[in-house]
Amino acid sequence: KQEVTQIPAALSVPEGENLVLNCSFTDSAIYNLQWFRQDPGKGLTSLLLIQSSQREQTSGRLNASLDKSSGRSTLYIAASQPGDSATYLCAVPSGGYNKLIFGAGTRLAVHP
C-alpha cells in the first residue's frame, strides 16, 4: 500500500530564503510524481509533474527532483516571497493508474 510522508509539517521562514520541502513514498513503482499548492479555502493548483523517466523539473523559482530508487522527492523554492505562503502537497499514483495518494502537506509561511 502506497504511503506518502511530507516533512516538515510546517515551516516559517523570512522572505528571501531558499528552502526545501521533502516528500517520501513507500512504493517506488510510480509513473510520475506531482507537486501541488493549496491556498487556504481553495482547491489544489498543480505546480510540477515529474515523469518517472525524469530526474527533475523546473518552473520559475521552483525545482522538483525525483529519486525513485530511494522513494524521495524534494521541492526547492528559491528566493522565497510572502506570496509563496501556502500548503504544498506531493502526490504519487497508485493502483496501476493515476489514482493519486497524497501526503498531508507542508504548511509554509514566508514573512516579510
Place this chain on the structure above:
Amino acid sequence: EAGVVQSPRYKIIEKKQPVAFWCNPISGHNTLYWYLQNLGQGPELLIRYENEEAVDDSQLPKDRFSAERLKGVDSTLKIQPAELGDSAVYLCASSGDSLTGELFFGEGSRLTVL
C-alpha cells in the same frame, strides 16, 4: 480555457439532510475524479470516472454516497442522509490521461453538517 468548475463553493446543512455537489471538468478530459479532503490532511479518492463509467468506486461509502456522470461530461456527487462526519471539502479533478496525465482540481465544495 476554463478550469474545473465546482458548485456550490459552500454548503451548510443539518444532519440527515441531503446535499449534492456538481462538477464540470476541463473540456476534453475523459477522466474525472471526486476527492474528499478533511482538515489538515491530503485529499483521498472517492470515485473515478472514465467517460460515463465509474471504474473505481471502492472508497465511496455506498450506503449514503452516490455519484453519476451522465453523458460523460458533468458529474454530480450526492450524500443522503448527511452525517456530522461528512463535514469536509469535496474536490473534483479531471485529467486528459488516466495513466500518466496531470490532474487539475477545482476550487472544491466545503460542506458543513450541523
